[in-house]
Amino acid sequence: xxxxxxxxxxxxxxxxxxxxxxxxxxxxxxxxxxxxxxxxxxxxxxxxxxxxxxxxxxxxxxxxxxxxxxxxxxxxxxxxxxxxxxxxxxxxxxxxxxxxxxxxxxxxxxxxxxxx
Amino acid sequence: xxxxxxxxxxxxxxxxxxxxxxxxxxxxxxxxxxxxxxxxxxxxxxxxxxxxxxxxxxxxxxxxxxxxxxxxxxxxxxxxxxxxxxxxxxxxxxxxxxxxxxxxxxxxxxxxxx
Numbered sequence: 345x346x347x348x349x350x351x352x353x354x355x356x357x358x359x360x361x362x363x364x365x366x367x368x369x370x371x372x373x374x375x376x377x378x379x380x381x382x383x384x385x386x387x388x389x390x391x392x393x394x395x396x397x398x399x400x401x402x403x404x405x406x407x408x409x410x411x412x413x414x415x416x417x418x419x420x421x422x423x424x425x426x427x428x429x430x431x432x433x434x435x436x437x438x439x440x441x442x443x444x445x446x447x448x449x450x451x452x453x454x455x456x457x458x459x460x
Numbered sequence: 461x462x463x464x465x466x467x468x469x470x471x472x473x474x475x476x477x478x479x480x481x482x483x484x485x486x487x488x489x490x491x492x493x494x495x496x497x498x499x500x501x502x503x504x505x506x507x508x509x510x511x512x513x514x515x516x517x518x519x520x521x522x523x524x525x526x527x528x529x530x531x532x533x534x535x536x537x538x539x540x541x542x543x544x545x546x547x548x549x550x551x552x553x554x555x556x557x558x559x560x561x562x563x564x565x566x567x568x569x570x571x572x573x574x
Binding site: 376378380385386387388389390393395434438440445446447448449450451452453 | 559
């Protein structure tokens, strides 16, 4: 069965500094990986995905993520954080081997707090 | 292009009642998935419908059911409500059945069971 781990419940960073939100995954086959962001009382917004190809994936709002197969990681990054980036971030995976259609397995989420 | 629309946004129900939630996917999208979000359990997959057929189901009791109509709109029903069913219910639509397509989420329905 697939699983996702987000080891940090909260990440604090100063505005203008780079940020990293960590994600590791476990699948039987090849992973399809996704990052979503959730603002209070809202649904999830899609940020970026890794399907195949270049390990560095660029997404919305200046976010990018690096796929590392040997470390089974897919960390979310941004070179310069903004206060408006403060939100709850979710990593998710689909396992290409076990199928399951469009089912996404999510991590527990990481609360990002960007301070002035 | 309109996004995923979920109605109602908020619901308060009494234990033992049943409830129906509605989801209209993005125009042209054929796959609709439902998720339950709670502080304790996080985001959990309920089920997915594709072309009016349930394609995948999560580990929830039979009180949770759903369906999809020919226009891809979907409904989710929960019968005999329990206090633990209080949650944010999220609907997500995807263009097709391909696993490499991203899902787009609605704003959710906040269900409170009292």
